[in-house]
Structures are given as structure tokens and as C-alpha cells.
Amino acid sequence: MKTRAVRLYGKKDLRLDEFELPQIEEDEILVQVISDSICMSSYKAALLATDHKRVPADIAENPIIIGHEMAGNIIEVGSKWKDQFKAGEKFSMQPALNYKGSMDSPGYSYRYCGGAATYVIMPQEVMELGCLLKYEGESYYEASLAEPLSCIIGAFHANYHTMMGSYEHRMGIAEGGKLAILAGVGPMGLGAIDYAMHCDRRPKMIVVTDVDEKRLARAESIFSITEAKENGIELIFANTKGLEDPSEYLRNLTGGTGFDDVYVFTPVKPLVKQGDKILGRDGCLNFFAGPTDVNFSGECNFYNVHYNSTHIIGTTGGNTDDMIESLRMTEKKLINPSVMVTHIGGLDSAAEATLRLPEEPAGKKLIYTGIDMELTAIADFEEKGKENPHFARLAEITSENNGLWCTEAEKYLLENWR
Missing domain, CATH: 3.40.50.720 (NAD(P)-binding Rossmann-like Domain)
Known part of the structure; x- marks a missing residue:
């Protein structure tokens, strides 16, 4: 199966490529990525490339797919996992694997697994560690944002008192x-x-x-x-x-x-x-x-x-339990991940948006991998709508939702954007 993906070849060298994925093995799962929100950690990986602890040394010859805040649909399940997963189920993923002491992680280390892509292959360690998570909420973007929210949840759990x-x-x-x-x-x-x-x-x-x-x-x-x-x-x-x-x-x-x-x-x-x-x-x-x-x-x-007795701690990322808590709270409408989102774009805008993150401080930049769309601030939808009726409709939907991205906006985008 062909996929389109943003791949890292070297320092600040991100390219949107189209290439063939290999057939999955019995211990792998093929997924379709629908949404991927951009993390500052991806910028750091692109900035440092092989100097980054998670990025392999041979990316010039074997580039990796960036992005790790992904959500989408399960397409094909290897025989090893058929009792746990089924085609058609929605998924989210916890990228902090820490598999057998390795720092390898989707979005930093894998040739065929990363969020800035249309289709990717989940390696067996993701399932072995329980990091491929089922999601039963309405929208994909909320599942994408479960990963950054898990970092917040982890930070709240990590504080301590005596x-x-x-x-x-x-x-x-x-x-x-x-x-x-x-x-x-x-x-x-x-x-x-x-x-x-x-x-x-x-x-x-x-x-x-x-x-x-x-x-x-x-x-x-x-x-x-x-x-x-x-x-x-x-x-x-x-x-x-x-x-x-x-x-x-x-x-x-x-x-x-x-x-x-x-x-x-x-x-x-x-x-x-x-x-x-x-x-x-x-x-x-x-x-x-x-x-x-x-x-x-x-x-x-x-x-x-x-x-x-004051004390200092630091947290980087959340664990799988934090991710599950985020997903369950989102499904129950206890928290609203859309408060984090300020920009929407297609896969064609992901590379530049990643490299320009420090220059354009804003909220989360949400990428829909199956479409081409310039990265656009939600606040600019109305102005863009003067020339593009799709932006005009998105402006109407988001204005009715206190200026926030929402399930209705996502559904309209996926049904109407090329």
C-alpha cells in the first residue's frame, strides 16, 4: 500500500514523500492516520536530527516518519493480534514505549511509523506494551490530543507532598x-x-x-x-x-x-x-x-x-495510564481538548509548520493527513471564507462553538476537503 508521509533526512530536512509500505508481518498492524497534532518535540527532533537521542544515525539513507500525536482507523491486523484488535476500530497511541531499555519511539525512530502520514505500520512492540489504544469518542482530533493531554495528566500525578x-x-x-x-x-x-x-x-x-x-x-x-x-x-x-x-x-x-x-x-x-x-x-x-x-x-x-521542604521535579511525557485517563475523560466530555487547538492544516503543510513552530507561538497545530490545506488559524477562517466557501462554513461552525475546533468542524472538513 502507498502512503504519503513527512520524513526526516537530516537537520531541518523534512520532505513530503510518497512511497510503498511493505506488507505487514503477523505481529504488526496497518493503520490509517486521520489526524496528527504537531508537538514541539518534533521540532526538536528535526532541529537536532541524528544528534537527538531518539533519532537513528542512518536517516539520510533510511528516513524516519515524524509525528507522534496520531489518531485514526485500524485497517489490517496481523494474526498475532486478531483477538485484541479489529479492522475499523478507532485508535490512539502512546508513543513513549521505553521498550527493553531502548529510547526508540514512533515519530522519532521508525521508518514506517509516525503520525505525519496517511498510512503507517504499527511495530509489534507498540501492541506488546499496550500502547495501541482503542478510542470510542466521536472525533479523531480529540484522540490525537490525548497524547499531549497525557503529558499534563502525568505532571499532575507526579507532583508530591509530605x-x-x-x-x-x-x-x-x-x-x-x-x-x-x-x-x-x-x-x-x-x-x-x-x-x-x-x-x-x-x-x-x-x-x-x-x-x-x-x-x-x-x-x-x-x-x-x-x-x-x-x-x-x-x-x-x-x-x-x-x-x-x-x-x-x-x-x-x-x-x-x-x-x-x-x-x-x-x-x-x-x-x-x-x-x-x-x-x-x-x-x-x-x-x-x-x-x-x-x-x-x-x-x-x-x-x-x-x-x-520545598522541592522541584520535572516531567517529560505521560505513561499509558495517563493516556487512557485522557481518552476516557474526553469520551465522557469531562475535558475539552479543543481548547488547545488554534490552527488547522493538511499534510502538505506539516513539514513547514513543524520547522516554524518557535517562530509562530500559538496553540496546537492540528494536521489532517488525508487532505492538502495550507496551515490556517481558526481565527482567520472568516477572512479566508471570502474566497473559499469551505472556510466560510468552517468559520460559521467554529463561531458557534466559542471560536473552538469541534467534532462538527472536523466532520465537515473530512467530508468536503480534497
Whole structure:
């Protein structure tokens, strides 16, 4: 079977190719990819190429398919897995395999498996590890976004707290505690707000900061302070730009006691320092944002580490249980992954969109692999609609959904776009 795929040949060398897939083996599964959201990790892989720990050394001769936030349909099942999977089922995938100590992962390491493609072959280790996940929700994009949401869920589970005189770590954010999400109105921050408001271990206060008033306003339009109150949460959005002492301002919001949990969503040294300064006793700082600088460091108050039991952790990715939690919460409409999405495109736009991620900071860029479509901001649909009736209809659908992507928009796109 022929597939179209975006493949990595070297540093910043991404190409859209068409080629023949081999016949699947008895322990493999052929799938059709419908949607794949673009991750900053794919940019890092394209930037570093063979210098990346997950990328093979021979990609110039055997290029790999990029993309790992994929969802689609199962097409053909090898005999080994016929009791577990059937053609026609929807799937999502957990790419963090860690198979037998290897760092190989779909989207970084495989010639025939990656999200930026029309058809791919799932290698046997994906099924062996339980990483090919069935999905029963309405739309494909929600299943694609289960992977980035699992990273958020994993970060919330990874935080921990202790009681004075006890060495037991109580895992997860402090229930009924005070939570700060710094630089929190990007796509992952928005997902974190959504999860914090609707998970089973809710804080009583969520403070979300940023320095971009436009993006803060969008976040406020998505997350209702009234709904937060109904869930027992005080939700505060704060623009810290221009404040003489942002840390003091944020601590004052807590009554001076500081935060139980702080998440840093961008790798900026002053923000790391700020996160450390606003921790309360037994406060946990989660450095969520992955830097590209291998020597990145930030200031930490070790007096507070010693006497106030503050602590720092970092998480990168979620595990399969986190992914399943994301899928089940999405299926039950407890969380809304579309809050993360700002741009829609076809497979022909995926390579450039990946390479330009740092230049165009926005929300998640969602690729539908079976179509050709220039990467377009949802906010620009109406303007594009003056020349293209399909964009006009998408503008109508999304405007009726608070400017967010949705199942109806996806269905229209898949049925009407070439």
C-alpha cells in the first residue's frame, strides 16, 4: 500500500514523500492516520536530527516518519493480534514505549511509523506494551490530543507532598490547595487549566499567569470563572508584565502563604526563579517546559528547600495510564481538548509548520493527513471564507462553538476537503 508521509533526512530536512509500505508481518498492524497534532518535540527532533537521542544515525539513507500525536482507523491486523484488535476500530497511541531499555519511539525512530502520514505500520512492540489504544469518542482530533493531554495528566500525578515528621510522599497535586500555572495560556497551559478544573483532585485556587494580554483574554473567554466557582475553585488570570515584583504580587493572592503546586510552562530563567519564590511550605515546583539548551539552569532558594521542604521535579511525557485517563475523560466530555487547538492544516503543510513552530507561538497545530490545506488559524477562517466557501462554513461552525475546533468542524472538513 502507498502512503504519503513527512520524513526526516537530516537537520531541518523534512520532505513530503510518497512511497510503498511493505506488507505487514503477523505481529504488526496497518493503520490509517486521520489526524496528527504537531508537538514541539518534533521540532526538536528535526532541529537536532541524528544528534537527538531518539533519532537513528542512518536517516539520510533510511528516513524516519515524524509525528507522534496520531489518531485514526485500524485497517489490517496481523494474526498475532486478531483477538485484541479489529479492522475499523478507532485508535490512539502512546508513543513513549521505553521498550527493553531502548529510547526508540514512533515519530522519532521508525521508518514506517509516525503520525505525519496517511498510512503507517504499527511495530509489534507498540501492541506488546499496550500502547495501541482503542478510542470510542466521536472525533479523531480529540484522540490525537490525548497524547499531549497525557503529558499534563502525568505532571499532575507526579507532583508530591509530605507531612511534617513523615517520609511518605503523597502523590499528586494538593487537593484543596493553591495551584499556579506560570506562562499558562499556551496550548499545554490551557490543557492544564481544563484538567485542573475537572479532575478528581481539584485545588481550591488556580492562578494562571502570562505577559500576553491577548492570549490571556482568549483563555478567560474559554474558561468561565463562574464554572470554576461551581467546582469550588477560585480562578484568577494575572498579567505579570510590568509588575515591579511579580513574585510578591502572586504570593499576596494566596494571603502570603504561597502555593502548594507551581507549574512552569516555558523554559525561562526568571520564570523558574519566580516559581521557586512563590512556593509555600512543602510546595512542589514542576518544571514542565523542556529546554533546548542542555546547560539551562535556574536559581533555587536552598534555605527554603531545607527549612520549608520545598522541592522541584520535572516531567517529560505521560505513561499509558495517563493516556487512557485522557481518552476516557474526553469520551465522557469531562475535558475539552479543543481548547488547545488554534490552527488547522493538511499534510502538505506539516513539514513547514513543524520547522516554524518557535517562530509562530500559538496553540496546537492540528494536521489532517488525508487532505492538502495550507496551515490556517481558526481565527482567520472568516477572512479566508471570502474566497473559499469551505472556510466560510468552517468559520460559521467554529463561531458557534466559542471560536473552538469541534467534532462538527472536523466532520465537515473530512467530508468536503480534497
